[in-house]
Amino acid sequence: MPLSRREFMLRGGMLVLGAGVLGRPTLALAQAPTDQRLFVVLLRGALDGLAAVVPYGDRSYGDARGDLVLPEKALIHLDDLFAMNAALAPLADLYHQRQLLALHATATPYRSRSHFDGQDVLDSGASEPHSLASGWLNRALGALQQGEAIAIGPSVPLLLQGPGQVTSWSPSVLPGAGPDLLARIAHLYEADPLLSRALQEAEMLQPGGPETMATAGEPGARRGSQAFESMMRKAGELLSGGSLRLGSIELGGWDTHVAQGLDQGRLATAMQRLSAGIDAFRQASGPTWRRTAVLVVTEFGRTVKGNGTAGSDHGSGTVAFLLGGSVAGGRVIGDWPGLAQDQLFEGRDLQPANDLRALLKGVLAEHMGLSEPVLNDGVFPGSTSTPAARGLFHS
Amino acid sequence: MALETAFHAATRFGLGPRPGELEHVGKDPRGWLKQQLRSPSVPDLVRIPEEERSRTRLFGRSARAAGIGREEIARVYRDQSARRFRAHVQTDRPFYERQVMFWSNHFSVSIQRPVIAGLVNAYELEAIRPHVAGTFKEMLLAVARHPAMLLYLDNAQSVGPDSRLGVRRGKSINENLGRELMELHTLGVDGGYTQHDVIALARILTGWSLARREGAVVTEFAFHEFMHEPGPKVLLGRTFDQGGMEEGIAALTMLASHPSTARFIATKLTRHYVADDPPTGVVERLARAFLDADGHLPSVMSALVDCDEAWQHPLEKLKTSYEYCVSTFRALAYEPDERQSLGSLHALDYRVFAAPSPAGYPDVASAWAAPDAVMKRIDWAYTLARRFERYVDPRSQAAGTLGPVLSTGTRQAVAEAPSPAEGLALLLVSPEFQRR
Numbered sequence: 001m002p003l004s005r006r007e008f009m010l011r012g013g014m015l016v017l018g019a020g021v022l023g024r025p026t027l028a029l030a031q032a033p034t035d036q037r038l039f040v041v042l043l044r045g046a047l048d049g050l051a052a053v054v055p056y057g058d059r060s061y062g063d064a065r066g067d068l069v070l071p072e073k074a075l076i077h078l079d080d081l082f083a084m085n086a087a088l089a090p091l092a093d094l095y096h097q098r099q100l101l102a103l104h105a106t107a108t109p110y111r112s113r114s115h116f117d118g119q120d121v122l123d124s125g126a127s128e129p130h131s132l133a134s135g136w137l138n139r140a141l142g143a144l145q146q147g148e149a150i151a152i153g154p155s156v157p158l159l160l161q162g163p164g165q166v167t168s169w170s171p172s173v174l175p176g177a178g179p180d181l182l183a184r185i186a187h188l189y190e191a192d193p194l195l196s197r198a199l200q201e202a203e204m205l206q207p208g209g210p211e212t213m214a215t216a217g218e219p220g221a222r223r224g225s226q227a228f229e230s231m232m233r234k235a236g237e238l239l240s241g242g243s244l245r246l247g248s249i250e251l252g253g254w255d256t257h258v259a260q261g262l263d264q265g266r267l268a269t270a271m272q273r274l275s276a277g278i279d280a281f282r283q284a285s286g287p288t289w290r291r292t293a294v295l296v297v298t299e300f301g302r303t304v305k306g307n308g309t310a311g312s313d314h315g316s317g318t319v320a321f322l323l324g325g326s327v328a329g330g331r332v333i334g335d336w337p338g339l340a341q342d343q344l345f346e347g348r349d350l351q352p353a354n355d356l357r358a359l360l361k362g363v364l365a366e367h368m369g370l371s372e373p374v375l376n377d378g379v380f381p382g383s384t385s386t387p388a389a390r391g392l393f394h395s
Numbered sequence: 396m397a398l399e400t401a402f403h404a405a406t407r408f409g410l411g412p413r414p415g416e417l418e419h420v421g422k423d424p425r426g427w428l429k430q431q432l433r434s435p436s437v438p439d440l441v442r443i444p445e446e447e448r449s450r451t452r453l454f455g456r457s458a459r460a461a462g463i464g465r466e467e468i469a470r471v472y473r474d475q476s477a478r479r480f481r482a483h484v485q486t487d488r489p490f491y492e493r494q495v496m497f498w499s500n501h502f503s504v505s506i507q508r509p510v511i512a513g514l515v516n517a518y519e520l521e522a523i524r525p526h527v528a529g530t531f532k533e534m535l536l537a538v539a540r541h542p543a544m545l546l547y548l549d550n551a552q553s554v555g556p557d558s559r560l561g562v563r564r565g566k567s568i569n570e571n572l573g574r575e576l577m578e579l580h581t582l583g584v585d586g587g588y589t590q591h592d593v594i595a596l597a598r599i600l601t602g603w604s605l606a607r608r609e610g611a612v613v614t615e616f617a618f619h620e621f622m623h624e625p626g627p628k629v630l631l632g633r634t635f636d637q638g639g640m641e642e643g644i645a646a647l648t649m650l651a652s653h654p655s656t657a658r659f660i661a662t663k664l665t666r667h668y669v670a671d672d673p674p675t676g677v678v679e680r681l682a683r684a685f686l687d688a689d690g691h692l693p694s695v696m697s698a699l700v701d702c703d704e705a706w707q708h709p710l711e712k713l714k715t716s717y718e719y720c721v722s723t724f725r726a727l728a729y730e731p732d733e734r735q736s737l738g739s740l741h742a743l744d745y746r747v748f749a750a751p752s753p754a755g756y757p758d759v760a761s762a763w764a765a766p767d768a769v770m771k772r773i774d775w776a777y778t779l780a781r782r783f784e785r786y787v788d789p790r791s792q793a794a795g796t797l798g799p800v801l802s803t804g805t806r807q808a809v810a811e812a813p814s815p816a817e818g819l820a821l822l823l824v825s826p827e828f829q830r831r
Contacts, residue, residue, distance in 0.1 A: 045813030115813050116788065154781040155816070161785060174781065176774035181817050185773060185824055188808050192826035194713070194764050199773075202766035255813035 034144060036291050036367050037239050039281070040137060040248040042157060043274070043298035044119065045180075045255030049318030050304060050339075050350060051267055052088060053102050053332060057081035060339040067306040074263030078102075082332045086263065087271035090279045091321065098330035100323040101392070103359045105337050107300055107352030113314035115255070118299030123158035125357065125380045132381070134162025136360065137246055139379045141166075143370050147245030152235045159248050167244075169234060175227040180253055180266070232277035236284025239292065245368075251277070254298060257311040278323070290325030293367045293393075297356065303348050304339060317350035320359055326367075326393050333389070355386045362389030399799040400424045403706055406831045407668060409489030411722025417798055428490045428700045432693035435528045436491040438482035443517055447471065451513035457611035468513040472506065475516035476747040477733035480717075480740070484724040484731065494527045494696065495519065496717075497667050499748075501660075502538045502580055503755035504547040506748055511543045514614060515748035518543035531660065531690035532651035539576065539647060542605055542614035548572035548753065555601040555624025568624070573597030575753050581650040583659030592631055598624040599635055599646045657685040660695075663758070668699060670711040671759040677704050710800060710830040713760035716745035718831070719772060723823055726796040727783060742775045744768065773824050780819035789818030800827045 054070055055061050057080050062069055075083035076092040082104070084092035094100035110121035110129065117129035125136030135157065141149045141164040151160045151168040160166045177185070182203065189196035228251055239247055253270035260267045278294065285292050301318030317337070323329065337343050337351035345351045357380050364370045364379060365388040376384045404424035405412040412420075420427045451471060453461050458468075486492050499519045506512040522541040526534035538544050545551040550573075554566035561567060573596035577588045602623030606615040618640040627636035633649065635642050650656060661681035665673035680702050681695055688694035699705050714722060720739045724731055731739065740746065750756045757763070793801055793809045805825040812818035822828060 115811070116790070116815055116818065119814070154778065155783070155785050158785060174778045176770075177777045177820065180813070181777065181820065182773070184808055184812065184817070184821060188804055188821060188825055191802070191804065194760055195769060195826055195829065198764045198766045198769040200766075202770040204766075250814070252814055252817065255811075 034147065034245060034369055036245065036369070037285075037288060037293070038137075038140075038246050038363060038368055039235060039239060039292065039294045040159060040246075041274070041277075041294060041296040042119075042122070042159060042248060042250045043254050043296065044250050044252045045115065045298075046118070046300050046302055046314055047254045047298040047318055048256060048260065048267060048302040048312055049104065049106075049298075050301070051260070052085050052271065053078070053104055053319045054083045054085060055081055055104075055336070055339060056083050058336075058339045060341075060343075064304045064339040064341070064344075065306070067310065068260070068262070068312065070262050078332060081336065085268070085271055087268040088275050090275040091323070094278075094282075094323050095330055099325060099327050100321060100329040101327060102332045103320045103322070103334045103354055103356070103389075104332055105317040105334055105350055105353040106320050106356045106359065107317050107354075108356050110300065111316065111352075113300065113316075115299060115314075120158060122297060122299045122356075125360070125383075127382050135159035136379050137248060138162030138164045138166065140364050140368065140370060141246055143374045143378060144245065144368065146243075148243050149246035149248075150235075150238060150244050152231050152238075152247060152249040157248060157250055160246075169238065171227065171231065171234075178253065180255065183258075228273050229276045229280045233280040233284045236281040240285050240288035249277075256302070257307065257313060258309045260306075260311040293322060293324035293327060293363055295360070295363060296321040296323070297360075301350050301352075304344055304350055305348065315349035316345045317352040320356060322359065322363060322392060324367075324393075328392060328394050355383075357383050357386050358389045359392070361386070362392045364388070366390065366393045399709075400706065401427075402798050402800060403709065404428055405489070406722070407706075407712065408493065408700070410483055410486070410493055410718065411489075411725045411831070412796065412798075413725045414728050414795055425700050429697055431488045431490040432528060432696055435525050436486070436488045436495075437520075437524060438486055438492075440478040440482040440485070441475075441516070441520055441524075443475065443520060448517060451517060452613050452615060454510075454605065454612045454614045457608075457613060460611070465509070468509075472512040472515065472748075473737060474733065477736040479516060479519075479747065480721065480736040481731060481733075483721045484729075484736075490696075491527060494692070495524050497664070498523045498527060498534065500750070500755040500758070501663060502534070502544070503750045503753055504543045504748065505750045505753070506746070507751065508547050511546050514541075514543040514546075519748075526692070528693060529691070530651075531656075531685070531692060532648055534692075535576075535580065535647050535651050536644060538580070539572070539600070539643070540603060540616040542616060544572070545604060545616070546614070548575055550597075550600055551604045553597060553601050553604075554622045555598060557625055558601060558623050559621040560619075561622070561624070568594070568597045568601060570594060570597045573600055576600075576647070577650065579754055581659065582653060582655040583662075586653070586655030586659060588631060591629075595628040595630040595635075596646060598628050599630065600643050602640070603643055651690055652686070654682075654686065657682040657690075661685055664695070664699065665705075667712075667758050669705050670708045671761075674704055674708070677702050710827060712831045713763050714829055714831055715756060715758075715763055716740065716743040716768070716772075717747070719743070719829065720745075722828075722831075723776070723779065726792070726823075726828075727779075727787070729783070739775065739779075742778075743771050772829070773820070776823035777816070777820040780823060781816040784815040784819055787815065787819055789815050789822055792819060793822045796822065797825070797827050802827060 074086045076086055077083045078095055108121045109127045110118050120129045123135045124132040126132040137159045149160055149166045154170045154174055156166055156168055186199055189199055238244055256267045282289055297320045298318055301315040302312035303315045307313050334354035337353040361375045401417045401420035401424045404420050405416050408428055450463055483492055504515055504518055518541050522537040549569040549571040553569040554561045556567040570593050574593045578584050582588055602619045604619050605612050606617035627634050630646055635646055637645055661678045662673050664681055665677045669677055680698055684695045684698035789809045808821045809818045812821055
């Protein structure tokens with residue numbers, strides 16, 4: 001596993017050359033120069049899609065979700081079936097401005113429930129985990145044969161790894177471990193009194209105090225939770241000028257096994273963080289926004305029913321967002337499989353009725369101008385039976 | 396069981412396994428350790444080119460005259476300290492290197508006296524490292540004659556009141572080195588010496604100082620008869636009246652083989668290698684080995700390796716910040732550059748050769764587990780993990796790094812982490828990885 005110093009050194013406040021220096025692959029015929037931008041937000045940890053775009057109109061919703069049913073005041077209605085979680089209010093605004101669409105009941109072809117493997121499939125664009133060493137966005141960069149790509153953050157995700165040259169940017173001081181990671185560590189330290197006591201005392205000293213660890217109640221309370229917003233603002237700035245056309249960022253905090261919360265709590269905090277970041281990105285994009293598409297995707301969904309600790313476990317179908325100045329938005333697309341017990345995947349998860357690759361391919365086809373053969377052969381190999389979605393953008 | 400022993404060999408006695416190291420240690424961990432004792436280890440990275448060394452031989456006025464200022468000395472210190480760190484990350488003789496670290500800390504010198512910053516790495520290279528494969532006495536004599544120690548504990552300026560210089564200038568002794576040689580380096584604070592003995596040893600060591608060249612002091616050892624206190628001195632009931640440098644050599648030789656010294660060294664070694672509260676059985680075996688072998692250090696370490704109890708109390712020790720950084724980079728098989736080396740230590744508030752007192756860095760867990768320090772490890776590990784996640788599958792890294800001591804809790808936490816970065820961070824901050 002060779003690791004070049006340059007890659008390790010992804011240092012703050014500057015652009016550093018990242019992945020491969022092998023030059024561009026000759027994946028496809030030359031494409032026309034593009035002025036379009038695509039930015040991918042990877043939600044790491046598996047977003048509870050049913051808590052983000054809530055199928056309040058499904059007649060099984062109440063029974064199916066039980067304790068996880070959101071109160072009416074936490075919903076912003078989108079149509080007769082779906083409502084946006086109020087913690088995602090800026091996304092609801094974009095929906096009503098017809099600049100955002102949601103694809104519900106979606107997933108990659110991956111059906112087991114490991115984060116790492118699920119993220120590998122999401123990023124690589126393959127059908128199986130660990131079968132491709134590069135990411136679909138990097139291969140798309142190769143197919144574009146022009147423009148550049150950037151990873152916002154301390155490392156280049158698999159999504160952007162590959163032969164195409166990728167730059168990266170991250171703030172000079174990375175945010176420290178957040179409440180979710182600290183809670184996992186605290187659990188790990190239960191068997192080690194010395195470390196456990198030290199961590200508890202350190203938590204007491206944190207701004208916001210120890211309660212932020214258990215509930216993550218207030219956004220922006222501690223440990224760099226503003227970092228995502230400022231990184232998104234920077235991403236918007238970087239992509240609005242120059243030759244950058246593709247980019248990505250990762251955001252954690254979605255693995256809500258415990259105390260996921262309804263209209264407030266862990267999950268709402270994460271959603272507010274995402275909303276603030278999307279807002280910052282859009283504002284920083286300025287006039288480029290109308291040529292920009294943002295995809296918000298996650299590795300899989302969560303169980304329909306809550307678990308015994310007021311959270312949800314790893315599931316299957318979830319929601320994905322596409323937003324941007326020229327998106328034909330104001331819609332929730334995809335087949336809706338329903339939430340009745342016999343409609344669930346393996347009796348527990350939202351049925352992944354809509355292959356996420358259709359959306360990804362659709363964006364690359366319509367927005368970035370890649371041809372169907374290029375998408376089928378190089379970018380999403382083995383996806384011929386999943387054609388690109390059409391009509392995602394205003395022509 | 397065999398693998399677990401290999402793990403302890405690599406972790407408790409070494410610097411933490413690099414990938415493949417446990418297989419290399421194999422079925423004979425005691426043999427793997429002992430063969431590292433046979434000859435001095437001098438990694439290329441810690442060698443100091445004569446050109447660089449010669450610049451740090453100048454001192455005070457002569458350094459200023461040669462245009463060597465504080466910045467130049469700081470650069471030497473940083474370069475050499477980073478090279479040492481990198482050598483520890485790379486070494487395939489980690490047992491030897493851990494001993495070098497142990498003895499450097501036992502005979503601690505510190506840049507708390509900034510004037511020696513250019514010398515601290517040379518001190519380890521010249522006075523400590525060669526003698527890890529030799530005797531305690533030779534190490535003690537080398538330490539007491541090294542300019543870094545003579546400056547750090549003020550003996551360079553210690554003058555016998557009845558010496559020629561003392562009489563002419565009205566100068567007198569400085570007890571600092573005499574005291575610490577007995578309290579910290581040989582007998583131990585309860586080793587049976589008195590204030591009279593401190594004064595006697597200080598008088599014996601007058602004249603152990605720095606050379607002069609062309610009228611300027613240079614940082615090379617020299618014995619100056621004109622500073623040496625004449626006449627007999629009584630140390631621990633024995634009279635020393637050899638005169639000259641021989642007097643000090645005889646006194647240090649006596650201290651080096653004193654039963655209190657054997658016991659003190661055995662206690663510190665046991666605390667370092669086995670447990671914060673050193674088991675008396677191990678201490679007694681090492682003290683006996685020390686005396687039986689006339690302080691031959693490889694024999695003492697062999698006795699430690701052969702002592703079954705030294706392999707018990709698993710994961711009792713908490714890694715120091717330095718050990719934690721070194722073992723992390725070893726586990727990841729990554730070779731940090733200077734900035735990454737010192738930056739990592741800095742992130743954990745650690746500076747090399749900067750112990751707060753002549754007693755060296757503390758060697759018990761409580762000193763390294765302050766709340767702020769634990770949080771800094773977490774933040775550093777998470778930062779590093781985010782930079783490494785694309786190269787590492789945390790699940791296989793956990794199995795490879797922690798092998799037989801990987802707990803169910805840690806294995807699950809790593810596997811269930813919401814991202815590879817968090818999985819890797821959980822591995823690196825787990826109790827098993829923070830301990831040895």
